[in-house]
Amino acid sequence: MPVIQFLGSAYLLDDGENLLDGLLRHNARVPHSCRAGVCHSCRLRTTTGTTLLACQTTATVALCLALPRRNEVSGIITAITPHTATEVTVEIATRLPLSVAAGETVTLVSADGLEENFMLINHDETRQTLTCNVTRVAGGSPFNTWVHAMAAVGDRLMVIKAN
Numbered sequence: 001m002p003v004i005q006f007l008g009s010a011y012l013l014d015d016g017e018n019l020l021d022g023l024l025r026h027n028a029r030v031p032h033s034c035r036a037g038v039c040h041s042c043r044l045r046t047t048t049g050t051t052l053l054a055c056q057t058t059a060t061v062a063l064c065l066a067l068p069r070r071n072e073v074s075g076i077i078t079a080i081t082p083h084t085a086t087e088v089t090v091e092i093a094t095r096l097p098l099s100v101a102a103g104e105t106v107t108l109v110s111a112d113g114l115e116e117n118f119m120l121i122n123h124d125e126t127r128q129t130l131t132c133n134v135t136r137v138a139g140g141s142p143f144n145t146w147v148h149a150m151a152a153v154g155d156r157l158m159v160i161k162a163n
């Protein structure tokens with residue numbers, strides 16, 4: 001039975017129990033909504049910086065978890081516009097406002113945990129949309145390869161503002 005450290009307390013989870021169910025069973029306050037891996041509101045981070053969805057993760061070893069940083073918001077891809085065979089522009093609508101400007105760097109994280117840093121080429125505060133160019137290079141970023149090969153409008157991402 002794994003022990004989970006979360007916000008200064010230790011919780012013993014049952015074998016096979018997902019993190020969200022286990023923490024809620026102990027009355028820990030974990031943000032959540034769909035419990036199905038869709039809304040990303042149960043996102044937590046480990047002390048090593050990895051992020052996970054509590055409702056979709058079953059721990060087999062002890063973990064130390066925290067809430068996401070305040071500069072993280074969930075988003076959804078609203079457009080992918082190809083320019084060349086190796087470059088597309090991706091537009092992302094964020095669920096909450098994010099204080100960033102064109103020229104600043106954000107980290108995008110896919111639902112599968114792939115991530116990459118991008119300089120924003122546009123931030124429309126009214127529509128809460130961010131835009132960046134994603135370039136595919138042979139043997140390059142797995143995130144960029146995913147964007148070119150598999151990403152689609154409606155896919156969810158996390159957007160993290162650089163500190």
Ligand code: FES
Nearest residue numbers: 035037040042055
């Ligand atoms: S509660 Fe919605 S993704 Fe976990």
